[in-house]
Amino acid sequence: MLDYLLALIFGFCFGWLLQKAGLTKYSKIVNVFRFTDLAVLKFMMSALVVGMIGLYGLQALGVITLMKITPTYVVGNLVGGLIFGVGMALAGF
Amino acid sequence: MNAIIRALRKEEWSPIWSGAGLGIVAVLIVALSHQAIGASGSFENIGGLILKAVAPDLVEKNLYFKFVMPPGITWQVILLVGAFFGAFAASKLSDTFKLDPVPDPQWKRVFGPSRWKRWVAAFVGGIILEYGAGIAGGCTSGLAIAGGIALAPAAFIFIAGMFVSGIVTAMILYGSKF
Numbered sequence: 001m002l003d004y005l006l007a008l009i010f011g012f013c014f015g016w017l018l019q020k021a022g023l024t025k026y027s028k029i030v031n032v033f034r035f036t037d038l039a040v041l042k043f044m045m046s047a048l049v050v051g052m053i054g055l056y057g058l059q060a061l062g063v064i065t066l067m068k069i070t071p072t073y074v075v076g077n078l079v080g081g082l083i084f085g086v087g088m089a090l091a092g093f
Numbered sequence: 094m095n096a097i098i099r100a101l102r103k104e105e106w107s108p109i110w111s112g113a114g115l116g117i118v119a120v121l122i123v124a125l126s127h128q129a130i131g132a133s134g135s136f137e138n139i140g141g142l143i144l145k146a147v148a149p150d151l152v153e154k155n156l157y158f159k160f161v162m163p164p165g166i167t168w169q170v171i172l173l174v175g176a177f178f179g180a181f182a183a184s185k186l187s188d189t190f191k192l193d194p195v196p197d198p199q200w201k202r203v204f205g206p207s208r209w210k211r212w213v214a215a216f217v218g219g220i221i222l223e224y225g226a227g228i229a230g231g232c233t234s235g236l237a238i239a240g241g242i243a244l245a246p247a248a249f250i251f252i253a254g255m256f257v258s259g260i261v262t263a264m265i266l267y268g269s270k271f
Contacts, residue, residue: 004171006126011175013118014130014234018176019183020103021111026197033256033263034271043112044237044252050116051242055123064124070230070240072247077236080229081254084222088233088255089262091218092197 026092033089104187119238128168131235133226135173137162157227169235203270229254 021043022028031037058064100106119130141164145152152158184190194208195201204210226232229251231240237255240248264271 003126003168007128007168007171008175008178010118010122010126010130011172011177012179012182013175014115014172015176015179015181016183017106017111017114017118017179019180020106021108022105023108024180024184027199030199030263033259034267039108043108043115044233046109046112047116047119047238048241050113051119051238052244054116054120055242056244058120058124066127067123067243068129069243070236070245070247072245072250073230074250077229077247077250078254080225080227081251082258083225084229084232084251085225085255085258085260086262087218087220087222087225089218089259089266091215091222092200093215093219093222 029092030089033085102186102188104189115238116242119242123242126168128172129235129239130172131169131231131239132173132176133223133232134162134235135167135170136223137227138165138167138170141165162227203267 018024022039023043028037028039032040055064055067059067115130122128122130141152141158141162144158145164152164158164181190195206195211200211204214222232226235230236230247231251233255236251237248241252
């Protein structure tokens with residue numbers, strides 16, 4: 001129950017931040033591929049940097065003991081990414 | 094207090110600060126829920142659930158639904174429900190919430206005001222996007238962010254692929270307007 005409550009709260013923050021950053025707009029998503037608005041890139045890089053420091057910091061402090069690292073399948077990740085980009089530029093989501 | 098209310102009602106936040114916020118949320122999800130942030134997987138969970146109701150045999154025999162994305166109301170589906178309310182609250186508070194069949198001025202300028210054109214593009218694009226996410230093992234949130242913060246090579250290969258094809262697709266779609 002608490003698990004689902006946390007999911008709702010985290011989800012709320014997730015949606016809130018995407019909306020406030022303007023990433024729910026078609027133009028914001030497409031324009032990163034046209035190099036006219038780099039909001040998506042700024043958002044992603046900022047999230048990655050903060051997340052990396054936070055995650056490995058908490059692990060060093062012993063707060064996080066079990067960290068699942070997504071397995072790498074070079075071909076799958078690359079081909080999937082290439083297909084994903086086509087959909088993203090077309091739909092703008 | 095007034096400053097906080099003003100900030101909450103502001104239409105747009107800096108993507109750098111919002112991104113930093115998402116980074117914190119992604120870490121808290123790992124630390125407190127032992128889960129990973131994600132979005133595209135939820136659609137597959139729900140899709141599997143619908144397919145199971147229509148054709149249970151198909152789901153039973155399908156390796157993808159069996160091992161990778163089991164159908165059901167998963168933790169990530171609840172996360173997505175939360176995201177819906179979060180985005181709704183954010184747009185309501187800044188008074189920018191509206192229903193519009195062709196919502197984007199840029200789309201209208203480049204591809205015209207036809208709502209069918211926009212809806213078909215969104216629908217077909219959504220299918221391609223979900224299919225790619227299925228092969229790669231995640232989307233911008235589930236693989237690029239959740240994997241990236243754990244320094245998984247998969248995330249960075251995915252980001253590279255996504256930008257290469259995204260740029261090429263945008264070039265083709267926009268033509269001389271790129």
